[in-house]
């Protein structure tokens with residue numbers, strides 16, 4: 001069975017996440033219930049710490065991790081929340097004393113509506129190969145700073161761009177977190193959250 005077959009099998013058994021609203025689906029925000037569920041999973045780990053390389057500018061994810069005693073370290077290009085760290089995640093390694101037991105990874109989409117007008121904004125990149133390299137680079141940093149028994153929550157949608165369907169979920173599940181395997185899949189249309197673990 002290929003990794004893709006394995007992912008598709010897990011996706012068919014995906015856990016449905018309720019949608020209680022309170023987010024802007026068109027500005028790159030995901031259903032916040034995914035944050036809540038991931039925070040609950042990480043609350044049961046040893047270090048209870050999460051890194052989020054692509055947090056939105058409002059820092060709204062802190063509330064979900066705070067609620068269950070998980071510490072969140074989050075980068076954003078534009079920071080409208082005092083605990084966000086202003087940084088370009090393609091070039092900055094989190095400045096943190098511990099390893100992380102979780103990574104929340106919802107990357108900027110290729111060809112999406114602009115998410116910010118910062119020069120370092122990945123959704124500004126017009127060359128797909130360059131976009132792939134940037135996201136892969138951030139995934140590699142994330143794996144370096146994670147505990148071996150930690151979890152990644154990679155979130156991606158399927159969407160159309162330039163006349164073709166981009167299956168971001170399948171790419172995230174099989175191509176960039178080398179040495180990790182899909183553990184579970186959660187869905188809240190159009191968001192697909194892929195929970196990954198290092199292979200034993």
Ligand SMILES: C[S@@+](CC[C@H](N)C(=O)[O-])C[C@H]1O[C@@H](n2cnc3c(N)ncnc32)[C@H](O)[C@@H]1O
Pocket residue numbers: 027028029030053054055056057075076077087088089090106107108109115116120121122123
């Ligand atoms: C798909 S959104 C995810 C927002 C939020 N985490 C959520 O899921 O609701 C991706 C975010 O990554 C930010 N971003 C783009 N390039 C970045 C970079 N080089 N470093 C850090 N953040 C970046 C975008 O501005 C955007 O806020």
